[in-house]
Amino acid sequence: NLPTCSGVVLKYINQTKVSDLVEVIGLLDGQRHITILGSPDGESSDDSLVDLAVGLGARFLKLGGLSRGERVTKYNRLLAIEEELAKNRMLREASLEFIAFDGESQPEKQLSSVPPP
Secondary structure: OOOOOOEEEEEOOOOOOHHHHHHHHHHHHHOOOEEEEEOOOOOOOOOHHHHHHHHHOOOEEEOOOOOOHHHHHHHHHHHHHHHHHHHOOOOOOOOOOOOOOOOOOOOOOOOOOOOOO
């Protein structure tokens, strides 16, 4: 009776290696999990998280509400990337497919790095 999930929030901090994120996202995508890239607990105006999320193809980006200037900076960067991709005709429509897990379904493979509870 292992618990299942359909997505994982990865918190990016500056000490995280990009190669590690690429590897983890590849594992998650291969198991039909949704990757959500999130900002660390401390707020900063560093918008590199947005570029990283777009480059890695993360399906979702968790930034928080538009109540603080640090978050607005990240949303503005996301809009700038969208405009640049649209201008270069590289913007494509997202085909979001959500995976519904019922109580009896199991993922195809378990992540080897996650110990059972």
